[in-house]
Amino acid sequence: MKTLFKLCLLLFLVNTAAAKEYKIDTIVEGLxxxxxxxxxxxxxxxxxxxxxxxxxxxxxxxxxxxxxNLPDIFVGGQGGLFDVLLDTDFVINQRLYxxxxxxxxxxxxxxxxxxxxxxxxxxxxETIFIASEAKDTPYHFGGRLALLADQTLLITVGDxxxxxxxxxxxxxHFGKLIRINTDGxxxxxxxxxxxxxxxxxxxxxxxxxxxxxxxxxxGTVWLHEHGPRGGDELNIIRPGRNYGWPAIxxxxxxxxxxxxxxxxxxxxxxxxxxxSPSIAPAGFCEYQGExxxxxxxxxxxxxxxxxxxxRLVISAGExxxxxxxxxxxxxxxxxxxVGPDGNLYLLTDSADGKxxxxxxxx
Amino acid sequence: xxxxKATLSLVVAVAVTYVLTSxxxxxxxxxxxxxxxxxxxxxxxxxxxxxxxxxxxxxxxxLVSATFLxxxxxxxxxxxxxGSHHKGWYLAAGFTSLPVTMVLIKTAMGITPFAAAGSAxxxxxxxxxxxxxxxxxxxxxxxxGA
Numbered sequence: 001m002k003t004l005f006k007l008c009l010l011l012f013l014v015n016t017a018a019a020k021e022y023k024i025d026t027i028v029e030g031l032x033x034x035x036x037x038x039x040x041x042x043x044x045x046x047x048x049x050x051x052x053x054x055x056x057x058x059x060x061x062x063x064x065x066x067x068x069n070l071p072d073i074f075v076g077g078q079g080g081l082f083d084v085l086l087d088t089d090f091v092i093n094q095r096l097y098x099x100x101x102x103x104x105x106x107x108x109x110x111x112x113x114x115x116x117x118x119x120x121x122x123x124x125x126e127t128i129f130i131a132s133e134a135k136d137t138p139y140h141f142g143g144r145l146a147l148l149a150d151q152t153l154l155i156t157v158g159d160x161x162x163x164x165x166x167x168x169x170x171x172x173h174f175g176k177l178i179r180i181n182t183d184g185x186x187x188x189x190x191x192x193x194x195x196x197x198x199x200x201x202x203x204x205x206x207x208x209x210x211x212x213x214x215x216x217x218x219g220t221v222w223l224h225e226h227g228p229r230g231g232d233e234l235n236i237i238r239p240g241r242n243y244g245w246p247a248i249x250x251x252x253x254x255x256x257x258x259x260x261x262x263x264x265x266x267x268x269x270x271x272x273x274x275x276s277p278s279i280a281p282a283g284f285c286e287y288q289g290e291x292x293x294x295x296x297x298x299x300x301x302x303x304x305x306x307x308x309x310x311r312l313v314i315s316a317g318e319x320x321x322x323x324x325x326x327x328x329x330x331x332x333x334x335x336x337x338v339g340p341d342g343n344l345y346l347l348t349d350s351a352d353g354k355x356x357x358x359x360x361x362x
Numbered sequence: 363x364x365x366x367k368a369t370l371s372l373v374v375a376v377a378v379t380y381v382l383t384s385x386x387x388x389x390x391x392x393x394x395x396x397x398x399x400x401x402x403x404x405x406x407x408x409x410x411x412x413x414x415x416x417x418x419x420x421x422x423x424x425l426v427s428a429t430f431l432x433x434x435x436x437x438x439x440x441x442x443x444x445g446s447h448h449k450g451w452y453l454a455a456g457f458t459s460l461p462v463t464m465v466l467i468k469t470a471m472g473i474t475p476f477a478a479a480g481s482a483x484x485x486x487x488x489x490x491x492x493x494x495x496x497x498x499x500x501x502x503x504x505x506x507g508a
Contacts, residue, residue, distance in 0.1 A: 077472055105472075138472045161473045162480055168398050247398040255475050256417035257387055260395050261410040267399075 456496020
């Protein structure tokens with residue numbers, strides 16, 4: 001009896017400690033489907049709203065007006081304004097990168113611009129990438145950005161839903177991870193440079209709708225992508241590799257049929273981990289900070305459908321364990337990022353979206 | 363009694379079209395996979411086909427049922443209003459109803475949920491599946507009426 005009592009007490013103490021590990025504060029509310037966040041050196045936040053606005057938020061207050069001079073953005077279905085990424089030398093050059101859907105309902109594509117942020121305006125705008133070919137579906141744009149250590153830019157492009165078979169063809173950008181220089185030119189060491197009938201921007205292929213991309217502290221490139229019904233994937237990216245979609249998948253088509261009866265094939269990469277049923281992975285970050293020493297080096301995956309954030313404990317490229325966090329919010333989580341203060345920042349996906357800060361309870 | 367006969371005929375017609383359309387869809391998907399260089403064994407093909415026949419019940423069977431019900435009611439009204447050629451009306455209803463539905467879904471949702479409907483050739487084959495259902499419907503009505 002005493003042993004049982006001690007066990008219960010221990011479990012209570014452990015749970016209480018875990019519950020008090022963090023607190024969540026609302027920093028900003030009233031955002032329309034916020035998609036991505038960037039932390040400016042002066043402490044301001046840049047937030048993209050999928051309906052086509054870029055907001056510069058100072059002192060936790062919504063600005064009187066959004067950042068001006070944005071390009072024309074196609075807003076429809078899953079299309080709109082996606083990621084914002086600061087250049088590594090932003091302090092010097094004030095350059096940033098924006099991904100968005102361009103075009104129209106009948107002919108749209110994922111596009112990326114480079115621009116300079118001048119107070120609340122974009123100037124010196126250059127289009128550095130437009131996915132080829134245009135599509136007539138407003139879904140599966142990808143749209144995540146990341147910079148590699150060599151300052152080349154990675155861009156995820158989705159399969160366009162109806163164009164899923166194109167993810168296996170190298171003459172288009174559907175279902176690809178793209179690598180370009182920040183001026184839009186193609187790096188000479190891309191894996192398919194010089195091959196006939198192959199687009200040289202392609203770094204990897206066989207993706208569905210990748211909306212999570214990060215370069216971890218050790219240089220590993222991680223990518224996660226939405227599966228169909230099940231089969232969301234976390235992958236380690238290696239240049240030139242085929243990640244299988246739609247030839248192999250752990251997911252099923254939404255209508256109940258096979259996308260493929262196969263989950264593996266020669267020459268096609270296996271995910272590090274997959275999620276069935278789907279959690280709908282969106283944002284992605286690696287925790288590097290001092291606020292939560294226990295989380296150091298963990299990967300965080302925002303999950304829309306699961307209304308959570310998955311914390312992945314990683315070792316040698318493998319997922320050792322997963323925690324499902326922040327379900328108490330009961331919110332679709334679009335983005336998760338580590339701020340300069342070491343706290344975790346979440347974007348909730350709704351018409352009244354919020355920026356939430358996760359900080360140590362004590 | 364006529365309603366019961368018509369209903370039973372419709373059920374069989376729906377079943378025939380559903381199975382044909384499901385089998386067609388699976389073969390389309392497997393053909394895509396083959397084009398990526400994967401070999402598909404006969405046993406895998408059969409297993410995938412049976413899997414999809416079972417898996418598509420909630421969506422595709424419902425869709426075929428609703429589509430045929432509406433299409434055959436329209437065909438029945440049309441045949442009464444414009445005289446004879448009942449057979450032609452039902453065959454036309456079977457042939458056109460599913461492709462029209464697939465196009466309407468694409469227009470409304472912006473996507474093609476049933477992969478085989480993503481091309482004109484696929485839509486034509488789906489139309490033939492519907493035509494088979496229409497033909498079965500006519501055959502059963504005539505047989506039961508004899």
